[in-house]
Amino acid sequence: MPNLPEHEVVRHYTRLSQMNFSIDTGFYPLGSCTMKFNPKYAEELASLPTVARVHPDQDESTIQGALRLMHELQQSLATIAGMDAVTLQPAAGAQGEFTGLLLAQAYNHDKGEHRQQIIVPDTAHGTNFASAGMAGFDIVEIASVDGRVDLSALKRAVGDKTLAFMITNPNTLGIFEDHIIDVADIVHQVGGLLYYDGANLNAIMGKTSPGLMNFDIVHFNLHKTFTTPHGGGGPGAGPVGVKAPLEPFLPVPVVTFDSSMYHLDYHRPKSIGMVRAWYGNFALLVRAYAYILRQGGDGLTRASERAVLNANYVKHRVQGALEVPFSGLRKHEFVASGAKLAAKGVKTTDVAKRLMDFGYHPPTVYFPHLVEEALMIEPTETETRATLDAFADTLIQITKEDPALLHSAPHNTAVSRVDEVQAARDPVLSWRYLKAQPKF
């Protein structure tokens, strides 16, 4: 470990930060990742000593502020999603999924059933599969038709082994599954549960809710819909909401209020226990609650309206230059295909890398897998029309450029195209590796 003067360390990391794309420095149309403005008032509040220097094992009488904030945030999230109860414990969206599945399982076992099957559509996020696998379930993937769940495939897949169907609505193509009530009926008729992946919740706030759509379990991504910054890959926060029948199984402790004091209730005999230490990523809960208070019900609804407007507008602008499979409206994101460019020898990767030359972070690429050469674009509600037009113009221009220029992109970033294959083939994961094998 080095012993360096402090200013050398500060210079080093400041210089490194300058080699990093971020929301505060540029447009980030990263589909299903939802990168939008991270308000500064929330940062200021999250760093208060009443957040930073409070220990979670403190006596209840000394943490009433924190417990009250959690209690109020739980209620706000329940209202937004149309759920009856919320746990704030999960540390990230994927951990929320895992928690939701453990809740489904505990509920099921409590009824004396042992269902082992999780159904997932082919448009699902990769974490859905991984979370179900980690919880030990059998996974059945079903194909979609016209970019939506195929009801007949779903009917064939469900049965008395079905524990849950995991889906996000709008789905990862940005398409609203308008037959969602039928989907819910099919799953509920066989005694299964409907799980809502909340990554795309920012498209529908105030317009519909997972509860209205008859979902039983939902996870929230506070670092997406509720603006908490992503920190270069984390921390996140993935609260889970449930309908009343699942409430007894929520992780302990549950924050309760007896009209004078807030309490941490551990006496929940049916609880699944804990999924991580303590009560959740509290500093993120503060940021999310500040944002919800700032927006209010009207502001959150407006955020969804503008996110949907922006997505459809960019889709409208780039359609033609790129193909956009499946017709109709999109919600907060859309998936374009670079298949026509691929015929000219230009891969979606090349388009993505070239966008960097113009100061844009590339969209999510090669996901979902059912769209060839996919570019998944999510502008979010916070971007102005001017930004969206400039981005669309750039994307259109790139599709007309000389393929050679695209193959060698990016040209003005800190490093040129990075050899990711080499990194995986011959991993160099710490300076111990370098000492043993100094090849860089």
Added chain:
Amino acid sequence: MASDEADMLRTMGLRSVEDLFSDIPPAVRMSGLPLPPGLSEQEVVARITEMLSANRTMADMPTFLGAGLYDHFVPASVRAITSRAEFYTSYTPYQPEVSQGILQTLWEYQSMICDLTGMDAANTSMYDASTALGEAARMARRIHNGKIFLVPRALRWHRRTVLGNYTWGSGILVKEVEYDRATGMLDLADLKQHLSEDVCGLYVENPNFFGRLEEQLAEIRTATDVPLVVGINPIAQAVVKKPADFGADIVIGEGQALGNAVNFGGPLLGIFACRQEHVRKMPGRVIGLTKDAEGHRAFCMTLQTREQHIRREKAMSNICTNESLMAVASAAYMAVLGANGLRRVAVECMRKAKDLAAAIRAIPGFEAPLFEGAHFNEFTVRYQGGYEAVHRALLARGLHGGMQHARHLRELRDFALFAVTERHTKHDLDRLVEALRSIR
């Protein structure tokens, strides 16, 4: 803005924002959220600041809680680095050319964790120590056949319940090894009783749940060849022998102490490191060194084929969002303090805890610590009249005692675990001793 919107809608041939939601069937439509209207920024800041002022911080009252989270001093330069918006408002570095800053910082974090533990490779973080333990058990099973994972019975309850949730799906049975009632260390005889063909791994903590340094790691290593998982306190690593030197296969720990605030229990940072031969079985995000197209050194995420977006249900884990920003803080903290500074902090914590234990032991009616032998910065305290009375009395005097052991180990009902860091002043320690003396 409003005319902008009207114009965007017109461009798409739509009349109103409502037209953008015509794909949501009336049966699941709602009109707005039943939440209060939005507040101004000034109102939000006032409201949340006021709400949280009901918390008492560790600055308001000398607090002797630790048990996994420690209130170490964080140099301002560390916060200055993590407050760079280029770090905290960036996303997971999927596009390495525009993410070299966070990638190199996380690679340096991996390298410094390896320095601290003697291991070859580390990932860029788990959610916290308890989920790191869960992932370590699952990894042990990937390395070694067997269903049983052994843990100390003297383990914080939340680590035990999280471990249960993480291992259930893969059919791992968790069994507990007793602690030696005289030394507080793992009971070697009981360990040998538990060793069988069916054991896939063993977890040991150093320092352990009593703050006691586990002095028999060499004997434990000799007793079995199953994967050995060692839980560390990263600050203590500056004064104890490295787990790698005892033949550890996996090292985990709570990384919060390295430059992060206590944050009411989140966000935290799970340390996860392993030996080179096991790297491809390690869960989580990993950064590797490679070259760009021009042959210059560059960093990128690597070994991704192990993880969720590629391997889906066969992924090593479902982790996606982790705790990157906390890892940035830890890298900055280790770099700012350097090896010498880290050692100074560790020595000061250890010395203060030792002096405080001696002072408490000298007070009639008190026992401290329960076990003789070397401790790091924590030790057990017992009061003959029952610890709860001490807890109440200290609170009444504006102090907060240690964590009561009751929830974790029934036989230690009367004990509490006291923790000291370099942040405790002589005045704080004197106040505590004086308060304890006045308890009758």
